[in-house]
Amino acid sequence: MSDTSPSPTGRTRNTALTCLAVAAGMLGLAYASVPLYNLFCTVTGFGxxxxxxxxxxxxxxxxxxxxxxxxxxxxxxxxxxxxxxxxxxxxxxxxxxxxxxxxxxxxxxxxxxxxxxxxxxxxxxxxxxxxxxxxxxxxxxxxxxxxxxxxxxxxxxxxxxxxxxxxxxxxxxxxxxxxxxxxxxxxxxxx
Known part of the structure; x- marks a missing residue:
């Protein structure tokens, strides 16, 4: 039987890449939230x-x-x-x-x-x-x-x-x- 699980180095790299992607997504969402909210209010009359x-x-x-x-x-x-x-x-x-x-x-x-x-x-x-x-x-x-x-x-x-x-x-x-x-x-x- 061969072991197909990633090595500890590979798991660490995958975790780091996932964290980086989540952080980049959150940063992008933070920058887009004000213009998106303003657009939503303008279109719907909200607020x-x-x-x-x-x-x-x-x-x-x-x-x-x-x-x-x-x-x-x-x-x-x-x-x-x-x-x-x-x-x-x-x-x-x-x-x-x-x-x-x-x-x-x-x-x-x-x-x-x-x-x-x-x-x-x-x-x-x-x-x-x-x-x-x-x-x-x-x-x-x-x-x-x-x-x-x-x-x-x-x-x-x-x-x-x-x-x-x-x-x-x-x-x-x-x-x-x-x-x-x-x-x-x-x-x-x-x-």
Missing amino acids: GTPMLASGPASKVLDRTLTIRFDANVAPNLSWRFTPETPAIKVKVGETQTITYKIQNTGYAPATAMATFNVLPEMAGGHFMKLECFCFQENTLKAGETMEAAVVFYIDPAIADDPNMADAHDITLSYTYFPSKNGKTLEASANQ
């Missing part, structure tokens, strides 16, 4: 991520919702950021445009980018944006002011979502963060 729409809704319903607009600025950014109105009532499927005013109140030019989310989180998949200033880097000189708009509608499919049957209010929340090269500095520090 309150509004959806991007290519055109207006196909119909307008009689159901009316109150849309609230929240504007925030990171503590290390000398900007003032406000919506033209804190809330509006809209019919489901009706296209609306809201303008925000952004002002650099600091003494030097500053570059920043807005991130966003929708509350309740389940409404994210029904909040359809046609145009948005989010994830666009803006540089404002000291004292400079600009206006930016978001064009949106609430998807009529919300009427068929049992989780949203009792929803009367949706909040669109933006936060401006200092940015560089198309990334918020907070996001860059966490990578």
Whole structure:
């Protein structure tokens, strides 16, 4: 009878190669997890991520919702950021445009980018944006002011979502963060 089991050196090599492959796979997954999660949220509206729409809704319903607009600025950014109105009532499927005013109140030019989310989180998949200033880097000189708009509608499919049957209010929340090269500095520090 011949022994067909690998030698101790061969077993050690196989174990080392398996460990190396597992470590490389875990490292690759770690690098891919943030972009994959962002893609998942964008496609599904998970976590309150509004959806991007290519055109207006196909119909307008009689159901009316109150849309609230929240504007925030990171503590290390000398900007003032406000919506033209804190809330509006809209019919489901009706296209609306809201303008925000952004002002650099600091003494030097500053570059920043807005991130966003929708509350309740389940409404994210029904909040359809046609145009948005989010994830666009803006540089404002000291004292400079600009206006930016978001064009949106609430998807009529919300009427068929049992989780949203009792929803009367949706909040669109933006936060401006200092940015560089198309990334918020907070996001860059966490990578």
